[in-house]
Structures are given as structure tokens and as C-alpha cells.
Amino acid sequence: MVSRYAAALRDLAAGRLYEHDQRLRRFDEPAWQRYGELLDAAFRLAVHRRFRPGQDRAPIIRFVASVRERYDHTGQDVDPGVAESLVWAALGERDPVPMERAAVTAQTLLVVGLLEDEGLAPTELESFVRQAEAEGYPD
Numbered sequence: 001m002v003s004r005y006a007a008a009l010r011d012l013a014a015g016r017l018y019e020h021d022q023r024l025r026r027f028d029e030p031a032w033q034r035y036g037e038l039l040d041a042a043f044r045l046a047v048h049r050r051f052r053p054g055q056d057r058a059p060i061i062r063f064v065a066s067v068r069e070r071y072d073h074t075g076q077d078v079d080p081g082v083a084e085s086l087v088w089a090a091l092g093e094r095d096p097v098p099m100e101r102a103a104v105t106a107q108t109l110l111v112v113g114l115l116e117d118e119g120l121a122p123t124e125l126e127s128f129v130r131q132a133e134a135e136g137y138p139d
Contacts, residue, residue, distance in 0.1 A: 003133065009035075050118075066113065070108070
């Protein structure tokens with residue numbers, strides 16, 4: 001049995017956005033904080049599966065552009081500078097980005113893009129969510 005936070009992350013990662021949204025609507029402020037910790041852990045984990053510290057900027061720029069093309073239907077949802085900074089911060093190459101609305105939106109869509117690009121099977125996705133949960137709050 002996974003936590004309600006991990007269940008929401010699993011829905012997001014599997015592309016079940018309606019279910020993800022429904023779970024998030026039931027969260028109070030402490031639950032949002034806990035989910036944010038899990039999302040951040042999942043993001044860091046997914047970034048490190050794809051990118052390496054010290055690498056060339058071009059692959060990260062291309063990845064962010066592909067996420068914006070796939071998920072940013074308004075052209076304003078994902079700020080490319082914020083998104084790239086999030087990736088570099090996850091790699092330890094920059095200071096952490098303040099988690100304001102633009103950063104949360106970018107981080108959420110970057111996680112979806114990273115996991116979609118991996119093409120994880122359901123069992124691999126479940127393993128990823130459990131690993132993120134263990135790293136997000138190992139207590």
C-alpha cells in the first residue's frame with residue numbers, strides 16, 4: 001500500500017491527470033507540503049537518471065523545449081529559464097530555485113516529460129514511485 005502522496009505521484013507519472021487532480025483537491029496545507037517533498041524527490045531522481053553534473057547545456061535546453069512543446073499549450077505555463085534552472089539545481093550546479101507557482105508548474109511538467117521519455121513499464125513506474133517516496137521522506 002502506497003501513501004496518498006505516492007498515489008498522486010503515480011497518477012501524474014502515468015499520465016492520469018484527472019485522477020491526479022482529484023487527489024490533489026483533497027489535500028490540506030500539510031498534505032500539500034508533503035506532496036511537494038515527494039514531487040521534489042521524484043524530480044531529482046528523474047533528472048539524475050537522464051542528466052549528469054557538468055554536462056553540456058544543449059541536451060537540457062532541448063529537453064526543456066520538448067516539454068514546453070508537448071505540455072505548454074498556452075506558451076506561458078513553463079518558463080524556460082525557470083525550468084532549466086530547476087534541472088541545474090537538481091544536478092547541484094546552481095542554487096535551489098524558490099518553489100513559487102512558475103517553478104512548481106515547471107517541475108511538475110518536467111517530471112512528466114522525464115518519465116514519459118523513459119517509457120517505463122507499470123512495474124518500473126511503481127518502483128520509481130517507491131524509490132522517490134523513500135528518498136523524499138525516508139522516516
